[in-house]
């Protein structure tokens with residue numbers, strides 16, 4: 001049987017989700033549904049699944065250019081078999097650091113973690129909590145934990161173990177082939193609400209991908 005995966009987006013370069021110019025891979029589908037999630041468009045199960053082999057061909061073309069890889073979602077661990085296959089193959093082909101986000105607590109994915117740990121450098125775990133403070137780099141809420149599994153990770157991610165500063169208040173802005181604008185990074189609380197209101201005040205009509213999401 002061909003192993004497939006539901007992917008929301010792939011983008012390079014992403015500069016706000018870890019050190020350097022990174023390859024970003026967003027999984028499609030999330031069963032966790034955290035209140036206040038800003039990635040509601042990635043909740044629905046993917047309508048189209050692609051074979052891992054096909055995905056790897058696409059990812060491989062970026063590998064000579066990248067400083068690191070960030071895998072997010074959606075919830076990557078909801079498609080664990082595919083996630084594992086992807087990181088195993090990426091690890092065979094590149095030495096750059098691999099960061100994976102999950103909304104699960106590590107205590108709830110111990111079996112999967114044991115399998116995936118040899119192939120990734122960093123895991124950021126735990127669900128987004130709207131009420132938690134937001135003072136930590138790379139994390140949307142302070143309950144989220146950053147785990148380093150390799151010496152490369154300890155060195156490269158030491159900066160991200162510190163508290164957020166104004167320098168961190170940046171987002172990547174991308175435009176896709178259909179003219180859709182989208183953002184990568186960790187917005188401060190209500191940043192998108194403020195942007196939405198500002199654009200509306202200026203007379204713009206706004207459609208967000210979450211409006212079109214069926215879940």
Ligand code: SF4
Nearest residue numbers: 030033034037074103
């Ligand atoms: S796990 Fe991530 S994508 Fe899923 S609902 Fe929570 S914040 Fe959103």
